[in-house]
Amino acid sequence: MTRNTLAPPTPSLVKKRASGPRLWAICCLGLGWVVTAQAQSKDPAAFQAQVWAASCMACHGPDGRAEGTGLAIGGRPAKDLLGKLLGYKSGQLKGTIMHQHAKGYSDEELSRIADHFSALK
Known part of the structure; x- marks a missing residue:
């Protein structure tokens, strides 16, 4: 009788799981939480828009003011x-x-993200 158990992931599988777009997304989400936790608003809806907008910073820069390649x-x-x-x-x-x-x-949600960036003067 054999047991159906999962073997621990090999280093090559772990590398594949944490690379490319997924790794980028994880990093952006982590950065977004750190940044938005510091700028937390008392309004939950505004805070939620800040959380969504935080992932935009990777390309569009802090407060939507990109320098270099982003718009x-x-x-x-x-x-x-x-x-x-x-x-x-x-x-x-x-x-x-x-x-x-x-x-x-x-x-x-896109409307709220647009409103968030529009309010940044």
Whole structure:
């Protein structure tokens, strides 16, 4: 009689699990929690938008003010930002990674993210 047990993961499997897009996402989420914990708002809805927006900082910079390769989005009109986000989500606009990010949020969540970045002056 044999038991159906799982063997511990080998180092090569562990490496594969923690690499590429997953590792990037884990790092961004970790950074997002640290940053948003410091800037926590008393309004739970505003805090939630800050948490969602924290993952944007990897490319768009702190407070949406990218330096170098990312596009600066802080302080732009919310209507313009939302239009872009919805365009990426629908596939109307092409991007390197934005279409993947935008598809992970509802239209309401994207609106709140756009409002968050728009409020950053």
